[in-house]
Amino acid sequence: xxxxxxxxxxxxxxxxxxxxxxxxxxxxxxxxxxxxxxxxxxxxxxxxxxxxxxxxxxxxxxxxxxxxxxxxxxxxxxxxxxxxxxxxxxxxxxxxxxxxxxxxxxxxxxxxxxxxxxxxxxxxxxxxxxxxxxxxxxxxxxxxxxxxxxxxxxxxxxxxxxxxxxxxxxxxxxxxxx
Amino acid sequence: xxxxxxxxxxxxxxxxxxxxxxxxxxxxxxxxxxxxxxxxxxxxxxxxxxxxxxxxxxxxxxxxxxxxxxxxxxxxxxxxxxxxxxxxxxxxxxxxxxxxxxxxxxxxxxxxxxxxxxxxxxxxxxxxxxxxxxxxxxxxxxxxxxxxxxxxxxxxxxxxxxxxxxxxxxxxxxxxxxxxxxxxxxxxxxxxxxxxxxxxxxxxxxxxxxxxxxxxxxxxxxxxxxxxxxxxxxxxxxxxxx
Numbered sequence: 001x002x003x004x005x006x007x008x009x010x011x012x013x014x015x016x017x018x019x020x021x022x023x024x025x026x027x028x029x030x031x032x033x034x035x036x037x038x039x040x041x042x043x044x045x046x047x048x049x050x051x052x053x054x055x056x057x058x059x060x061x062x063x064x065x066x067x068x069x070x071x072x073x074x075x076x077x078x079x080x081x082x083x084x085x086x087x088x089x090x091x092x093x094x095x096x097x098x099x100x101x102x103x104x105x106x107x108x109x110x111x112x113x114x115x116x117x118x119x120x121x122x123x124x125x126x127x128x129x130x131x132x133x134x135x136x137x138x139x140x141x142x143x144x145x146x147x148x149x150x151x152x153x154x155x156x157x158x159x160x161x162x163x164x165x166x167x168x169x170x171x172x173x174x175x176x177x178x
Numbered sequence: 179x180x181x182x183x184x185x186x187x188x189x190x191x192x193x194x195x196x197x198x199x200x201x202x203x204x205x206x207x208x209x210x211x212x213x214x215x216x217x218x219x220x221x222x223x224x225x226x227x228x229x230x231x232x233x234x235x236x237x238x239x240x241x242x243x244x245x246x247x248x249x250x251x252x253x254x255x256x257x258x259x260x261x262x263x264x265x266x267x268x269x270x271x272x273x274x275x276x277x278x279x280x281x282x283x284x285x286x287x288x289x290x291x292x293x294x295x296x297x298x299x300x301x302x303x304x305x306x307x308x309x310x311x312x313x314x315x316x317x318x319x320x321x322x323x324x325x326x327x328x329x330x331x332x333x334x335x336x337x338x339x340x341x342x343x344x345x346x347x348x349x350x351x352x353x354x355x356x357x358x359x360x361x362x363x364x365x366x367x368x369x370x371x372x373x374x375x376x377x378x379x380x381x382x383x384x385x386x387x388x389x390x391x392x393x394x395x396x397x398x399x400x401x402x403x404x405x406x407x408x409x410x411x412x413x414x415x416x417x418x419x420x
Contacts, residue, residue, distance in 0.1 A: 004406065009195050023418070056413040085406060117342070137321040146341045148334065149321050161418045162331065166318060166338045172353060173342035 002060045006167065007080055009109075010090035011101045012069030015123050015154035019090060020064045022160040024052025028064070040160035074108055081109060086167035090154065091136070093128040099139050106143050113145060117170035121152040121163050181211045182276055185220035193263065197224065200265050210270055222275045227258055243275045272364065305360040309348035316365070316374035317344040326371060332356055336364050344377040 008016040020028045031154040052064040065080055067073065081087065089105045091098050102120065106113065120136055136149045148166045152159040184201065186194050197241045212222075224319045227246030245268075246258045259267055318340045336350055345353070350361040368374050 019394065036284060040416055054414075056410065056417050058410065058413050060410065061412075119338075123241050133321075133324055137323075141320050146318050146320055148338050148341060150334070151324070161420065162334070164418060165331075165415065165420055166334065168414060169335050169338040170342045172408065172411055173339045175347070175406075175411075176339075176343065176345075176349065 004060065004062045005084045005127050006062060006064050006086055006164065007079075007084045007086065008064065008066040008088045009077065009092060009105055010069060010121075011092060011095060011104070013095075014069065014090040014092040014101075016066035016069065016090055019088070019121075019154035019160045019163070020052040020066050022157045023054065023155060023164070024064055025054055028052035028066075066128065071104060077108055077150065081112050081116070084112075084116065085171065086119070086164075087112070088119055088121060088167070090121045090123060090152075092123050093131070094124040098122070099131055099135060102136065102139055103143075106140070106145065110143075113143075113147075117174075119148045119163050119166040119170075121150055121154065121159070123152055123154060125151045159178045179215060182221040182272075184212045184220065184272070185218065185223035187223055187225040189224060189226050193247070196263060197268070200268065212276075222272065245271055304359070307362055309346070309351055309358050309362060311346075311348045313348060314376060315344035315346050315349070316369075316376055317341070318368070319373050320376040322368065322371065322373055326367060326373075332360070333364060336361065337368075340374070342367070353403035365368055373410040 008019055010016055017028065042160070051066075054062045054064070056062065062085070065084075067077055067080055086110060089102065091102055095101060109116070109118075120140070122133060122136060125133075133149050133151060140147050150159075150162060150166070152163060154160055186197060188397040189197070192213070201212050201214060222245065224245050224247060227248035244257060247263065248258045248260050253320075259271065266336070318337060321341065322337055327337060331379040332354065335354060336356070339345060339350065339353055347358065347365045350356070350365065351358050354361065365374070
């Protein structure tokens with residue numbers, strides 16, 4: 001049995017815990033505590049990492065890890081991303097500067113993003129249409145990256161499934177012709 | 179893509195032209211493809227509801243799916259569409275009929291015998307284009323706009339593949355299993371939007387470096403990652419219900 005890993009990252013409140021819960025076959029292990037940060041309205045926030053899993057028919061397991069959102073935990077990101085199959089960056093379009101948030105993760109994972117499959121999921125777009133998906137694509141282009149950018153609601157399993165499927169498609173493209 | 183036949187009965191000539199144009203315009207982007215048929219059998223038929231309140235009996239025998247185009251502000255009815263003709267509502271009705279026809283495998287009821295089978299089509303399907311395997315390979319220059327992808331998961335998948343690697347339509351068909359026409363149409367759409375770019379020419383082969391301990395650290399990151407085969411990808415998709 002082999003274990004694989006998919007990493008969910010993004011700012012606090014973007015929906016990492018919710019996304020993992022939407023697809024995990026087991027109730028996700030959640031390491032959250034009461035939120036004492038007055039800048040965010042969430043009652044609780046992740047301080048360790050969230051953990052879910054999917055077992056394939058082959059018996060192999062795919063672990064779903066969610067990073068803590070605050071930048072002060074970025075030392076964990078480099079540890080968690082090692083040997084990951086792919087990275088899902090969840091952005092919250094209701095935050096004051098979502099593109100600045102995206103930059104944090106593009107720069108934080110810059111070395112890995114040269115090879116690692118990655119998809120950007122933008123949440124809360126219907127209620128907060130600016131910046132638009134094209135602005136995210138422009139931001140990626142400024143970092144010399146061409147990555148899928150999708151409008152998602154991580155409370156919907158189908159949307160989280162689509163995010164994972166785009167990672168799989170990127171792996172498929174890498175394997176093609178080998 | 180399944181193909182269905184749409185008949186028109188006693189519609190004004192201008193309206194027939196409009197409907198024919200709409201069918202051609204949306205031929206690529208719908209889950210089902212409708213063509214105007216000059217003669218039965220039909221899968222659906224449009225009639226001028228202003229000339230008769232109910233479709234003629236022979237039409238009912240020919241086709242169970244009849245849509246009446248009625249006057250402006252007419253009372254709504256499930257089998258009626260008020261003028262002026264709205265493309266989105268017409269297409270919505272046609273998609274619903276197509277889904278029903280695709281599901282319906284039961285024989286027609288004896289009280290309304292059909293003169294022709296309700297499944298498509300006396301008209302032969304358009305042959306799929308040939309896709310040369312050695313066509314130029316292109317990759318995405320940037321992620322396409324939402325208007326190009328239209329929330330279509332198949333387009334998202336094709337765009338994702340092209341974001342990762344330079345491919346041609348032949349490659350897309352092999353990777354996705356989608357019809358050649360869809361793969362080719364999408365590549366053309368991306369090209370018309372100036373979203374595709376040829377990969378840079380490969381540099382001339384450099385002489386092999388001398389074997390030194392330093393070269394052992396020059397492995398590309400992907401070699402350190404766990405290998406994930408096509409079989410595992412299929413297994414993963416199945417697990418997700420895709």
